[in-house]
Amino acid sequence: MHFPTEKLEKLKDGIKQLVDIHGRTSKMKILRQLFIPLTEAMKEGVKLELINNYLNEQGLEITLPTLRNMIYRIRKERGISPQKKSTQDLNIQPQNQPQTVVSDKSLTTPKTEIDYQARYDDINGRYKAAESFEEKYAILGGDPKKLDGHSRRKQREMCIELHMAFHNQYKPFIKF
Incomplete structure (x- = not known):
């Protein structure tokens, strides 16, 4: 070729x-x-x-x-x-990749780097201002019901893990 x-x-x-x-x-x-x-x-x-x-x-x-x-x-x-072409053409995720459902519309993929920065700053600001773990978890796109039945420490860990995943998702597109 x-x-x-x-x-x-x-x-x-x-x-x-x-x-x-x-x-x-x-x-x-x-x-x-x-x-x-x-x-x-x-x-x-x-x-x-x-x-x-x-x-x-x-x-x-x-x-x-x-x-x-x-x-x-x-x-x-x-x-x-x-992804393999067959799964891409059919718009199906491979079985080894977990499917994620985002409940917060603010986490949808922005179109430009400026959008990435603004979106990151907005979500991060709301996360830091939130008072409860349920609120923080929802801001990051998680289902707050998943926190039910867990200790406060475990809820905090779950929020931190989701916040790290959010941060890593935007890391290549933002300036610190």
């Missing part, structure tokens, strides 16, 4: 620009900034081996296993999990 020339030039320019701007910077930082064009190329059927060879030709020396690992880590940071 042939890698489109214009995309090669775009990647080439991107890598050179990053090196010029940042000088000696981490390979992970460069890959984070090239993540979208790389994933677009992979979606179009370009093999990862070909992309790896191209990146090496441009001076970004990286092994294929390292490239795979870095792409995996970036996907994980951004909350992107590749």
Whole structure:
């Protein structure tokens, strides 16, 4: 399969620009900034081996296993999990992934980074202002009925776990 020339030039320019701007910077930082064009190329059927060879030709020396690992880590940071085409086409979650129901409309996925920051700040502010664990749990999108029958300590732990999951969901898109 042939890698489109214009995309090669775009990647080439991107890598050179990053090196010029940042000088000696981490390979992970460069890959984070090239993540979208790389994933677009992979979606179009370009093999990862070909992309790896191209990146090496441009001076970004990286092994294929390292490239795979870095792409995996970036996907994980951004909350992107590749799914099999059959489950994606049918809009079905694989059995090994738990289904989550969000009861708070404020946790729906925003469209821009500005929305992510504003949404994160809003939910986090309401969470900190809440007085009861039930209220905090509901603000984060959990079902407060799940807290029933648990000790105050366990309720607090459950709130903290949900708050950490919320924080990790928004972490790649917000500034602290």
